[in-house]
Amino acid sequence: MGFPLGTKKSLRNLAVIFAQLNIQDMALLKELVDIYFSVRFLKSKERSELFLKKSIDKRRRIVSKGYLKKNYRESTETVCRKSFSSFVLCKRDHYTKFMESFLGNPDIAFDSPEMIMLKNGNSTTVVRLTVDGMDLVIKRYNAKNIFRGFRHAFKKSYADRSWGAAHYLINNGIKTARPIAMKEMRIGPFRGKSYLVCEYIDGINALDYFIDPAFKDKKIMAQKVVGIFNQLELLRVRHGDMKATNILIYYNNPYLIDLDSMVIYKNNVLSNRAHRKDVDRFMRNWSEHPKIKKMFSPLS
Template sequence: MSTESFSYTLEAFLALTEAPDGGFVLDIQGQQIAIDNVLRFLPGKRLVGKATIDGKTVLAKCFLGSSAERHIKRELAGLGSFVRAGIDTPAIIASEKLQNFGFITTEFLAESQSLDALWQSDLSDEKRVGLLKSVVETVAKLHQHNIIHKDPHLDNFLISEDKLFLIDGGGVHQESSPLSQQAALDNLAFFLSVLFPRHDHLSLKCIAAYQRIYPLEGLDEQSLAEAIWKKRKWRERYLEKVFRTCTDFVAESNFRHFQVVDRNEISEALTDFLATPDTYINTGQVLKRGTTNTVSIVTLNDGKKVFVKRYKSTKGVLHKYLRGIRKSRARNAWYVAHYLLRLLGIDTPKPLALLEHKFGCFVNCSYLVTEYVEADDAFHYFTQLQESSPEAEKRARSLLEMLRILKDGMVYHGDMKATNFMFSHDRHMVIDLDQTVILDSREKAAKYLRKDSERFSRNWVVGSVAAQLFK
């Protein structure tokens, strides 16, 4: 679609629930912005996209609604503070405030890559440490100028021609006096806590890079590691968005029904399934039909296979009532899966949809839909070994690293059968998360995590190859 083929007024654009496909024109109070490609869209609130204005390619950040003027002021103030701190950021080209609408345009870094995308590629530890040093140096410059950035995710950094750019001035707070030692340490730890725990040892190698610019008394590996751990636990509150409509999810709720779907996975076939899930489950490949849950591989109308767990009590009225007033097991598994994927970097089949049938607050049946993955489970793989091998040792190390991260993250799985750990090519996954608990105190965690460890050890016959690999 060419940018001239369709245009939106402010009223029409505010009514959109999904970003338009292809190019389009925003025609608002005589101001025309040709959007070539949408990079981010929050319905009724914000749009970020590659745009063309007066024949020039720019990055346009458009703010919608009654809070548009406030957000523009905050964004401009933040970007200005980056410049004063000597931090590279795309140059501001123009800004304009209209009623219920405003925009800021900055230079478009054509060959740029987000730090998040680069970080997820196959990089050596040496390259990762180099990138992290650039990040902590940027944070140190912010602190040197009494600036706290409150939205420290990797997508707020761009790499262009080997130079690190900081974007998104909206998350910036300028203090009127020098930062306290604790405030600076907490903010540095906040930036580093967005990395997965397996990279924490690299973060600790960047202390000297920070100290050269903004010396902090008492900053060492132990204090930074503790601060990172605390901030990672604090960031759990952000995961509540997995239950509401936002950039990543579409949720709907009423007296009889609650549903949330990964926005990128929405399809007519998945919608049809969610309308009548039992029909698909019963005609699918049923792997388990228990008194409280059913597990099935379902083929959707478009031919895509998904894995479905249905939780429904048939143990009697009392059990059904007690089960119904608690958080549903599907809801718990949905949350934990996102916790592992987003905060700890532990792989599990991608959760696609959560569905609850309910009566008010009483849930009588719940469903979890995840991607279907062809995989081998750890029990069958390791118990069949007659001797060790490089592949077996690599898989064992991977599984032990996963267990270490779960333990450090105070995640009590609750069912450490080896069949709940899966291998598929280079993916090492944990499954069956409906009883998993994320603990909030180290004292409580010690008892429960010891149970997990003991249960995992019972998977292996004493003296077997597997027992030796996991000793």
């Protein structure tokens, strides 16, 4: 008979399992930890819980970092094309000759007579268009002025940030529009205009869903939305623009969209503060609808 593993090694192994489970509820995680501790008769419970939480966070970061790297380079999942004037990433299963040609000049989407304009703003232009038989959303990030364009030339593009954010959420069990491709216009290391291509989700936004009396299972859906917030808190993720219109209800599941401002924190204090801002912004959607607001009371 072998000897039992030491406490820290046991907790590290447990962290690997918990990190893969995508547990969305902190209370459930604590309950599982309590059961494990009672079976193992572990002492210094408070310190062990803290060590386990840090180990889970570390494991999640390691797994997510590896997954993200695969989606920023040539891999079995991703096609990567880099030149002096552009940087292109595309899901390999969608990289057809037609898609390759489209990514060569994605501006044609915004001039197409078949496109449906979803947003025409100063900073972003968003259209819906069928490309190679796929129902897609193409988002173009525009520079508002020369100064802003120069400043962003040295930063990650919004398309890059959204591409990474979408993969991070998907890898951690949060539903979002599947990213198909992204393109940055470049001059060497300097970034210019950028584009994001993702699947179109034919859903209804959460604001319209919860206000419309025709939908009956609102309490169940509210619990699922609360689950997204719990998961984001667990992952130390701030969405940054938590309007109810940035949550789509599709096939009885909430999808989080518009990830341009998403941030992943390492610091608990900053993460908690940012999470509170996300919650406060979301709750303001229901300021004139107290009955709906009550459905999200677990967030308060």
